[in-house]
Amino acid sequence: MTARTLVMLAVLAIAAGTGWLSRGWFEDAQRLTALEAAQAAASQALARESVIAGVVEARLATLDTHQRVIDRGVIREIQKPIYRRVCLEPDAVRLLNDAAAGRAPDPADAADPLPDDAAAVE
Structure with missing residues (x-):
C-alpha cells in the first residue's frame, strides 16, 4: 500500500x-x-x-355548612342452610376433607355403598 x-x-x-x-x-x-x-x-x-x-x-372558606349528612349503613346477615353445612351429609364432608388432604376415599368407610347395578357396564 x-x-x-x-x-x-x-x-x-x-x-x-x-x-x-x-x-x-x-x-x-x-x-x-x-x-x-x-x-x-x-x-x-x-x-x-x-x-x-x-x-x-x-371560596370554600366563606361558605357555611347548612346541613349535615350522617350515613349509617345497615348490616344484614343472611343465614342460609348452605352457609351452615346443614345441606351436606357427614359423608360428603368426609369426602371433601379427604379430597382437600389429597387422600383417596376409602370404600370401606362408606355408609351407603353403591347399588349392585350402579357399577355394571352395559
Missing part, C-alpha cells in the same frame, strides 16, 4: 468518526430541547392549577 492510500483511509476514518460524533451531539440537543419544553409545560400547568386551587379554597 502506498502512503497516499493510507492517508486517504485515515481521512475517511476521521470524517466518519467526526460525523458520528456530531450526529450524537445533534440528537442529544434535540432530546434536551424536548425535555426542557415538557418541563416548562408541566410547570405552567402546575402554576395554573395552583391558582385555581387557591380560588376554590378561598
